Amino acid sequence: MTGDTIDGADRAPVLAILGIGRVGSTLARRAISVGYRVLVAGSGSPEQIGLLVEVMTPGAEPRWAADAVDEADVVVLAAPFSRLHSLPLANLDGKIVVDVMNHWQPVDGDATGIELLDSTSETVAAAVPGAKVVKSLNHIGYHEIEEDARPAGSTERRAVAVASDHPEAASVVLQLVERLGFDAVDAGPLANGIQLEPGMPLFGARLDRDSILSVFAAEQDAA
């Protein structure tokens, strides 16, 4: 696959996945299965998660969160949204940061202690102004990341949207999504990430590329 490189280097990006709950562990397993090097971190030490990683995500390398970030090209935020400020945000400067989190009011409630901007990814971007934030993969059910993945060209391949204000970061994440087994759809600027949030038509829906594009086209017409 072309373009799946960092800074012109002839290698796939190293992923750090922060959060090894249902989403993080599933993503890690899937990424490893398609050939990525994956570093994972929970809220504590690598030793604390050693057995969990060995059983649930064999091949992933446990790290302290800050160390995982420092070693990685792409950092995936897969912690509960309410724990945003417990992540090593200062280390994210200059990194490509994929926000796969959701603020799910009926489940999480309002009391996250986080001042919310229009969309959660803009909230994340404001918390890490030096990072290149990309919103993606939050609108697909976590186990579907494995169950619905299909090879490129498959007629039943599902699409996943990618929104970012940083075109080079978006391009890396578009490649990542493709390689994970989904049609990656460029959804434009990060503010468009609001279309991927709970309560919006893309959230939890199995859509193909054209259906996702038509949602954004309709949004543009309405604007």
Added chain:
Amino acid sequence: MELGIYSFGNGLRDAHGEYEPSARATRNLVEAIKLADEVGLDFFGIGEHHTEEMPASAAATILAAAASITSSIRLGSAVTVLGTEDPVRVYQQFATLDAVSNGRAEITAGRGSSSESFPLFGYSLADYDTLYAEKLELLMALNSSPTVTWRGTVRAALDRAVIVPQPEGGPLRIWLGTGGNPASTVRAARLGLPISYGIIGGQAARFAPLAKLYHRSADEAGVPADRQLISVGTPGFIATSDSDAHETFWTAWNNTMKYLAGQRGFTAPPRQHFDEESHAGGALFVGEPEEIASRMITFQRQMGHMRHFLQTDVGQLPHRDFLRSIELLGTQVKPLVDAELGTKNPRVAS
């Protein structure tokens, strides 16, 4: 392997789409538990919810009513939303249930997938983790001694508090209920608690690695193998013909998905999605008895659980269909499962 049922209560609607009295849904549950006992099922669980759609808010009360008209079925919560309960009160209620049922009470403590109990009982979701961790610790302390001394941040301290009634047959079986977060599996294993998985969609066997993680973590913590118990709750519906089962349960499941989709902001999945998950390999155990028995046996061999219980009365599934499914589970599925796996609990998978 044990077989059973669990329910959140099923708010039925009349011809105009209005909810029927929730008192009726409550009585329906008592009737269902009685039938489950009569047809030889091993377990009935009530999961705490607080909505007109799912009105089973007071599990211990429903189970106590059922205890007096049943003889051998085990009765438990599935789950008790522990973070918004007083563990002392939970323990007293289930110890009382244990007394009136002659030793058939169980508790499944969980976080719950809904947050409605937080405002109802005056708790903040911001305290979710602390509430759950401390209250689980207290519940376990209550289960290990008739007088309890405890200090924490989420309720008043206890100083040699006497807890009555005490279960006669030793500690209650307290499960930790989880929807699949690996950390919850590790927590249960380290605490030496049996674990109960709620698998409500996708492929059922995706939980098999968690079972492995549970045993590995429990071994590491020195928990004896005979105390490493796994149970599994999934959606399920049985009818005499496969197509009837799928048509009837699709309507109910779709109603529930539309309801939850409205609550939680996702898009209700289409029929194709249901069809994938309600056939071999999927988490929805929907079909005729032989098919369900065969799928349950296959799944047991992947996961090593000692109990599989089905959530059937969802989305205004007609009560008579619920009762019929319970009857078929007990009279037709259970003998087939027993013939293959034995009536004793299968050996814990290693």
